[in-house]
Amino acid sequence: MKALDESVDVLVVGSGGGVAGAYTAAREGLSVALIEATDRFGGTTAYSGGGGMWFPCNPVLVRAGSDDTIEAALAYFRAVVGDRTPAALQETYVRGGAALIEYLEADERFAFKILPWPDYYGTVDGARADGMRHIVSRAIPDDRLGRFQGLVRGPLDHERLGAPTPDLLTGGRALVGRFLAAMAGESNVAAHLSTRLVELLVDDGRVIGAVVEHQGERQVIRARRGVLLAAGGFEQNAAMRAEYGVPGATSDTMGSPANVGLAHRAAIAVGAATDLMDQAWWSPGLIHPDGRAAFALGITGGMFVDRAGRRFVNESAAYDRSGREILRAMAEGRVGTPFWLVYDSRAGEQPPVLATNVSYAPTDEYRSAGLWREAATLVELAEVIEVPEDGLAKTVRRFNDLVARGVDEDFGRGGEPFDLAFTGGAAPMTAIDTPPYRAAAFGVSDLGTKGGLRTDAHARVLDVSGDPIPGLYAAGNTMAAVSGEAYPGGGNPIGASLLFSHLAALHMAGG
Structure with missing residues (x-):
C-alpha cells in the first residue's frame, strides 16, 4: 500500500x-x-x-x-x-x-x-x-x-x-x-x-x-x-x-x-x-458470560419483567422500538440492569431468542455467571431473580390467559408483521407452564450512535x-x-x- x-x-x-x-x-x-x-x-x-x-x-x-x-x-x-x-x-x-x-x-x-x-x-x-x-x-x-x-x-x-x-x-x-x-x-x-x-x-x-x-x-x-x-x-x-x-x-x-x-x-x-x-440504534441485549450485553432479536417466547415482576414491553417488537421502551422504563426506575426474560422448559434450557448476533456460549458458562437461572416453581424463580412472588405469579397467569385468547391485549405482541418474522407467521407467545421455570439476564445494547x-x-x-x-x-x-x-x-x-x-x-x- x-x-x-x-x-x-x-x-x-x-x-x-x-x-x-x-x-x-x-x-x-x-x-x-x-x-x-x-x-x-x-x-x-x-x-x-x-x-x-x-x-x-x-x-x-x-x-x-x-x-x-x-x-x-x-x-x-x-x-x-x-x-x-x-x-x-x-x-x-x-x-x-x-x-x-x-x-x-x-x-x-x-x-x-x-x-x-x-x-x-x-x-x-x-x-x-x-x-x-x-x-x-x-x-x-x-x-x-x-x-x-x-x-x-x-x-x-x-x-x-x-x-x-x-x-x-x-x-x-x-x-x-x-x-x-x-x-x-x-x-x-x-x-x-x-x-x-x-x-x-x-x-x-x-x-x-x-x-x-x-x-x-x-x-x-x-x-x-x-x-x-x-x-x-x-x-x-x-x-x-x-x-x-x-x-x-x-x-x-x-x-x-x-x-x-x-x-x-x-x-x-x-x-x-x-x-x-x-441518540443510538437500540436493542435488547442478551448478556453473555463475558458480561457484555449483545444485540438480540427473534424473541419467540417468554416475557420481560420489571422490578415488580410485571411485563412492560412487547418483547417481539422491532428491536429499536423495544430498546427505547426498555430505556424509558429504566429512566423511570421500573427496570433495572439486568432485567429478566422469564420462560419455561418446553424447549429446553436455552432462552427462546433465535438471533443473538454473538453465538451462544456453552450453557454452563451462563449458569456459572448467574445469567441463566431456574427454579421448580414460580415462587422460587421470583426469589432467585429478586422480584415479588405475587407480582410474578400474577403476571404469568395474565400472560398465559392472553396466550390462550390468542391476542396480547396488554402490549400488542404479534400485532405487527415484524413480530411474526421469526415464527413463520405464528404468534410469538407461548404459555409459561412447563417447569422448571427459567430466566435469562438482559441489558440494553446498541448498534452504534x-x-x-x-x-x-x-x-x-x-x-x-x-x-x-x-x-x-x-x-x-x-x-x-x-x-x-x-x-x-x-x-x-x-x-x-x-x-x-x-x-x-x-x-x-x-x-
Missing part, C-alpha cells in the same frame, strides 16, 4: 459505508485515499449479519415484480420520522437508493438479492409487511478481493469468541468486500489501515485535507476535492456518551472498536453543527449557521441520521451510509 504524506482528490475517513464514497470517486476518475483506524476494513457494517439496505423500488425489487411505489415509501418514512430531520434529506434518501443500486449493477462485480424484512412500524400507512424494500449483497469468496484479501473485519464470532474466519464473505462483510474487490485493481485508490484522523486542515474556510497518525507518526493527506467523514459513531467513547447523554455502556455496543468520535471532534473543531447526539454532523442533501457538512463547509462531507453514523429518532426499517443505517457516501463523491466529482 502507498506511503502517506500524499495529495489526492478525495480523502475518505472510514471504511464501512465509506467504501461506497471511495469506490464512486474512483469510478468517476478521481484519485482517492481511504483511511481506516483499525487493522481491518469494514467498520460496524462488517459486523452486520445481513448487511441489508432499505432502498424502495430499486432494480432488484422491480425485477422481482414488486408493486411498491416511491410515493408510498416516502409517505411511510415521513410518517415515522416526522419533522425531526429535514424533508429534503428524507426525500433524498428514499428516492436515491434505487439510483445507487442501478449505478452499482452497471459494474458486474456487484450482485444483490432480496432478503424480505418487514418495515418496523407495520401499522403506519405505507408500511410493507412483505419486506420488499430490503436487499443484501450476494456472498463473495475472500480470495476475490485481490490486495484486500483477508482484510475485512469480523465476523463477531471470530473477534469475540475466537471462531475461525470464514472463507466466504456474507452479510455486511460481503457488502464491504464487493466494494473492496471493485477497487482492488485501481491504481487511483490508496488504502491505509491503522491510520486515524487527528485533525482537519482548513485554508481560507475550506477543508483541504487532514492530519492523520500512522504507526505513531503524524502525516498529512491533502484532498483537492474534499474530505468525506464516514468513520462511524462515538459509541466506544465512554466520555462522549456521558457528555451527550447517550444511555448504555461501551461494553454493550456492537460498534467497531475504533468508533470513538474522532471524526465528530475534528469536524466540530472547524465549525460543524451537530444533531441527535443523544446515530448523532453526528448536520448535512444537506449532497452530504455536505453544515456549519452552525446552516451553510455548507466547503470541502467537508459526512455519511454513516458520523452524519446525523436521516431517520431522526426512529428506525423505519432494517437496512436503514447501512443504506443511508452507502447512499450519502455515494452522493458526496458524486458532488466532489462534479466540482
Whole structure:
C-alpha cells in the first residue's frame, strides 16, 4: 500500500459505508485515499449479519415484480420520522437508493438479492409487511478481493469468541468486500489501515485535507476535492456518551472498536453543527458470560419483567422500538440492569431468542455467571431473580390467559408483521407452564450512535449557521441520521451510509 504524506482528490475517513464514497470517486476518475483506524476494513457494517439496505423500488425489487411505489415509501418514512430531520434529506434518501443500486449493477462485480424484512412500524400507512424494500449483497469468496484479501473485519464470532474466519464473505462483510474487490485493481485508490484522523486542515474556510497518525507518526493527506467523514459513531467513547447523554455502556455496543468520535471532534473543531447526539440504534441485549450485553432479536417466547415482576414491553417488537421502551422504563426506575426474560422448559434450557448476533456460549458458562437461572416453581424463580412472588405469579397467569385468547391485549405482541418474522407467521407467545421455570439476564445494547454532523442533501457538512463547509462531507453514523429518532426499517443505517457516501463523491466529482 502507498506511503502517506500524499495529495489526492478525495480523502475518505472510514471504511464501512465509506467504501461506497471511495469506490464512486474512483469510478468517476478521481484519485482517492481511504483511511481506516483499525487493522481491518469494514467498520460496524462488517459486523452486520445481513448487511441489508432499505432502498424502495430499486432494480432488484422491480425485477422481482414488486408493486411498491416511491410515493408510498416516502409517505411511510415521513410518517415515522416526522419533522425531526429535514424533508429534503428524507426525500433524498428514499428516492436515491434505487439510483445507487442501478449505478452499482452497471459494474458486474456487484450482485444483490432480496432478503424480505418487514418495515418496523407495520401499522403506519405505507408500511410493507412483505419486506420488499430490503436487499443484501450476494456472498463473495475472500480470495476475490485481490490486495484486500483477508482484510475485512469480523465476523463477531471470530473477534469475540475466537471462531475461525470464514472463507466466504456474507452479510455486511460481503457488502464491504464487493466494494473492496471493485477497487482492488485501481491504481487511483490508496488504502491505509491503522491510520486515524487527528485533525482537519482548513485554508481560507475550506477543508483541504487532514492530519492523520500512522504507526505513531503524524502525516498529512491533502484532498483537492474534499474530505468525506464516514468513520462511524462515538459509541466506544465512554466520555462522549456521558457528555451527550447517550444511555448504555461501551461494553454493550456492537460498534467497531475504533468508533470513538474522532471524526465528530475534528469536524466540530472547524465549525460543524451537530444533531441527535443523544441518540443510538437500540436493542435488547442478551448478556453473555463475558458480561457484555449483545444485540438480540427473534424473541419467540417468554416475557420481560420489571422490578415488580410485571411485563412492560412487547418483547417481539422491532428491536429499536423495544430498546427505547426498555430505556424509558429504566429512566423511570421500573427496570433495572439486568432485567429478566422469564420462560419455561418446553424447549429446553436455552432462552427462546433465535438471533443473538454473538453465538451462544456453552450453557454452563451462563449458569456459572448467574445469567441463566431456574427454579421448580414460580415462587422460587421470583426469589432467585429478586422480584415479588405475587407480582410474578400474577403476571404469568395474565400472560398465559392472553396466550390462550390468542391476542396480547396488554402490549400488542404479534400485532405487527415484524413480530411474526421469526415464527413463520405464528404468534410469538407461548404459555409459561412447563417447569422448571427459567430466566435469562438482559441489558440494553446498541448498534452504534446515530448523532453526528448536520448535512444537506449532497452530504455536505453544515456549519452552525446552516451553510455548507466547503470541502467537508459526512455519511454513516458520523452524519446525523436521516431517520431522526426512529428506525423505519432494517437496512436503514447501512443504506443511508452507502447512499450519502455515494452522493458526496458524486458532488466532489462534479466540482
